[in-house]
Amino acid sequence: MNTVLIVDDDKATREGLALALGRAYRVLTAADAEGALRVLTGQSVDLVLTDLRMPGRDGLSLLRDIAVSHPGVPVILLSAYGSVESAVEAMRDGAVDFLTKPVNLDHLELVVRRALRQKNLERQNARLRAQLAGRSALDRLIGSSEAMAAVRERIGQVAPTPATVLIQGPSGTGKELVARALHALSPRAEAPFVAVHCAALSPSLLESELFGHVKGAFTGADEDRKGRFEIADGGTLFLDEISEIDLATQVKLLRVLETRTVEPVGSARPIPVDIRLVAATNRDLRAWVDAGRFREDLYFRLNVVDITLPPLRERQGDLPQLCDAFVREFNPLLGRGILGIEPEAMAALAAYPWPGNVRELRNVIERMMVLAHGDRLTLADVPANVRAPAPAARPAPADPEAARIREALHAEGGNRTAAARRLGIPLRTFYRRLKTYGLEDAR
Ligand SMILES: Nc1ncnc2c1ncn2[C@@H]1O[C@H](COP(=O)(O)OP(=O)(O)OP(=O)(O)O)[C@@H](O)[C@H]1O
Ligand SMILES: [Mg+2]
The missing domain is CATH 3.40.50.300 (P-loop containing nucleotide triphosphate hydrolases)
Structure with missing residues (x-):
């Protein structure tokens, strides 16, 4: 059941409105703006119906506060004096409607119902938008x-x-x-x-x-x-x-x-x-x-x-999909119409260890697309350093001790303390050697 908050300094008006709306809604009341804000912080309210002229802060000032503290809660203003200026001001400040007293109760019910339906629709839309955004965030992870x-x-x-x-x-x-x-x-x-x-x-x-x-x-x-x-x-x-x-x-x-x-x-x-x-x-x-x-x-x-997240070289199977996605992403940005990647070029990419992982791959694809002559990326488009990786970038250092360390780390699932114990060397020495062999990131 939706909750409606009625704000009016006049007790009889409050009670009259509460009676009329009480059949379809849970009704709360407040005698002034301060009281209304107290209710709003304490309870969940779906709609506010407020008098315009009240001692202390008026309905417009309450409307502006609600727009900040409870955006999304619709506010309807009531006034005994149907001044056009206040009505205009109220609508500009975000009131969903403006009614003059004495209120026609049938009309009031209609206006309240409409405002609540609109609010629920908006909430549903926001939820759907968020779901879609979530889906696409997941889809971006190729x-x-x-x-x-x-x-x-x-x-x-x-x-x-x-x-x-x-x-x-x-x-x-x-x-x-x-x-x-x-x-x-x-x-x-x-x-x-x-x-x-x-x-x-x-x-x-x-x-x-x-x-x-x-x-x-x-x-x-x-x-x-x-x-x-x-x-x-x-x-x-x-x-x-x-x-x-x-x-x-x-x-x-x-x-x-x-x-x-x-x-x-x-x-x-x-x-x-x-x-x-x-x-x-x-x-x-x-x-x-x-x-x-x-x-x-x-x-x-x-x-x-x-x-x-494992390094790219441990999931080379993702390469073709990643390449396709980057080609599709960069085509409109670079004004190109690249259709795909030749098998030899893909083989060269697959042989490279990708120390910079997906970011490096993305940069390489972009660069290849900028320089490519045809509508497919060929082996000739693959940058030289990717085709013949510098020795330092190779995954396995030749040194046998480094290889032993890698093996131990691998066997212990990347746990360094356990790997050091396995090799029978003190942890400090183990760390020093990781550094010497550039294995700080090894797992
Ligand atoms: N699985 C993936 N699918 C699509 N694009 C990816 C994927 N992984 C990474 N990227 C892209 O690679 C680039 C680097 O990704 P990101 O910035 O998330 O990496 P990171 O792990 O935070 O790196 P760093 O540790 O250097 O900050 C971004 O352009 C990102 O969009
Ligand atoms: Mg990062």
């Missing part, structure tokens, strides 16, 4: 390999929940795409998606960026500034490159996640925030925890659900 199918399934499972998600995977594997899909498929889809690239900011800047600051908190803080947590309120906060957050900020972040409140820099007044957190990293965060570079308690907080 690849039918088992690994990508599993990623898509995971997204579908966890997106509707409020669970914190940690997205892991090497650079260019689509972590940001996944984060956006999680948001688009969540009940928060209509609220903001706010991304913070943690590596781009110094520790002190990052803190004020995340939590905000008050005027005078530090030199240069000329005014209060909202942090990203507050900006993302109601929506999703995406912390990219989370491994780069310094230890002091990690402590603060953990507190925020535990208390669900933020304290802007320079303020001791906690502000409640309602956000869904998604974090991403191209590091092996577990290894960073073992190495003392990332707090374990924060790691567990973030890693409620994890989604891991």
